[in-house]
Amino acid sequence: MNCQRYARFLKITIVVTALFAFLLVSISQTVEASNTPKYVFYFIGDGMGVAQRQAAEYFKQAKEDNPTSKLLMNTFPVAGLITTHSANETLITDSAAAGxxxxxxxxxxxxxLAKLPDGKAVKTLVEAAAEKGLATGMVTTTRLTHATPAAFISHNTSRHNEHEIAADLADSGVNFLAGGGYGYFVPKNDRLESNRNDDRNLLEVFYRKKYNVFITEKEIATFKKFQPKGPQKVMACFTPSHLPYEFDRVNDKRLLPLPSLAEITEKGIEVLSQYPKGFFMMVEGGRIDQAGHLNDALRSCEEVLAFDQAIAKAYEFYKKYPKETLILVLADHESGGMTLGYGTKDFLKVKNLLDNQVPKNKLKRYNHDRAAYFNYLSQEVGLGNLLDDERSIIERSIIERAMDVVEKNGDQEKIYVAIKNVLSNRAGIAWTTQNHTGACVPISAIGVGAEKFGGFQDNTEIAKTLAALLNLELNV
Ligand SMILES: [Zn+2]
Known part of the structure; x- marks a missing residue:
């Protein structure tokens, strides 16, 4: 090979090698990019154990008269179980520690909330996502200041410091905030119902920070119509405390203008998808837990169905961007010790839950006349032909109520819970407690990186795996 030809050969070799190297780098970058979701949905069903999910699926089949109907979350390709215990010796967590x-x-x-037992604050996924330039969203059916959303933004030794949590939310910079509980954002003695004990007006903070603010039921229509033009922030809070249970929202005309969790989630997607770098959105079905505390199987099932419909909104988005989206559906703990099967009755008829619907706020107070009260339950609540064991469940609650001198405001609740137990039992559903249980809870996943969330894991692993997947830094 002469000198000239050798030089040309060398040139070609260098060009080909450079091209090959470039291609390799591009491919590896593409692989890396496709392993990191740009859009992440973190759906937390508060108190949603395996029984709650399964009962809701059977309930859906009964309502639709379709034995093959499924919850969308139950069709996701990856499934697993997660342990939920907190740092307490009791092994049973609350929503603050689980959150x-x-x-x-x-x-x-x-x-x-987002603090270690020694009081040291630890970074949350929402904070880490914002640091990385992702837009953030938090949606719940409870008060925004309630334990689960609070755990993502507030560092507090007590979930009960909701005045402080509200201030943390106002300072958080979260791009889309929606749920209930404006009472903690308006000053005491305001024209709006307030839960604050000071004069701080946190709504003004949101206005100052250029949020589009939608407060009270008067602004539901404008919220529903709101179309973001470019990256915009939203704070929407329609009720002084929690949003109503889905069952009550749908069946009480006065509540129906309130948006469903699905509608709020859809609006959140519209708002957050305007941000160019992607988003992290936490959506909580917060009242599945509260239905569990009340042993109310009907409301539990309806809450899970409403939660599933919110997941469907994320799934529609996923179908548009399957290579960039991750949807996780999980729970913080189980509530109520719900079990499918009761006594010696070998049946499960969740459709029976629809037969009798007792509105809690309309249940008459017990007036110390047992016969009159059972007559009332029979005539006006539809609880006629009580079986002996059903009657004794309600009688026991009346006795417990009479003996209970500590629980002043919850006394009526005992009768309500007893009635809900009777109605649950008629559907073949039973409850073991009015508190949380230590049972593990299901997780389902679809999308980019979903496979990492299968199997049997501890709840702490989920956040760590997600942070690693998104290249976020938590203090771990
Ligand atoms: Zn709870």
Missing amino acids: TALATGHKTLNGM
Whole structure:
């Protein structure tokens, strides 16, 4: 090979090698990019154990008269179980400690928010996502200041410091905030119902920070019509405390203008997808838990169905961007010890839950006349032909209520819970407690990186895996 030809050969070799190297780098970058979701949905069903999910699926089949109908979340390709215990010796978590585990990857004591048992604050996924330039969203059916959303944004030794949590939310910079509980954002003695004990007006903070603010039921229509033009922030809070149970929202005309969790989630997607770098959105079905505390199987099932419909909105988005979206559906703990099957009755007829619907706020107070009260339950609540064991469940609650001198405001609740137990039992559903249980809870996943969330894991692993997947830094 002469000198000239050799030089040409060398040139070609260099060009080909450079081209090959460029291609390799591009491919590896593409692979890396496709492993990191741009849009992440973190759906938390508060108190949604395996029984709650399964009962809701059977309930859906009964309502639709279609034995093959499924919850969307139950069709996702990846499934697993997660343990939920907190740092307490009792092994049973509350929503603050469980929310902290799911938000930060750390165990803490019940009641604490995004802080370790020694009081040290730990970074949350929402904070880490914002640092990385992702837009953030938090949606719930409870008060925005309630434990689960609070664990993603507030660092507090007590979930009960909702005045402080509200201030943290106002300072958080979260791009889309929607749920209930404006009472903690308006000053005491305001024309709006307030839960604050000071004169701070946190709504003004949101206005100052250029949020589009939708407060009270008067602004539901404008919220529904709101079309974001470019990246915009939204704070929407329609009720002084929690949003109503889905069952009540749909059946009480006065409540129906309130948006469903699905509608709020859809609006959140519209708002957050305007941000160019992607988003992290936490959506909580917060009242599945509260239905569990009340042993109310009907409301539990309806809450899970409403939650599933919200997941459907994320799934529609996923179908448009399947290579960039991850949807996780999980729970913080189980509530109520719900079990499918009761006594010696070998049946499960969840459709029976529709036969009798007792509105809690309309249940008459017990007036110390037992016969009159059972007559009332029979004539006006539709609880005629009580079986002996059903009658004794209600009688026991009346006795417990009479003996209970501590629980002043909850006394009526005992009778309500007894009635809900009778109605649950008629459907073949039973409850073991009015509190949380230590049972593990299901997780389902679809999309980019979903496979990492299958199997049997601890709740702290979920946040750590998610952070690693998104290249976020938590303090772990
Ligand atoms: Zn709870």
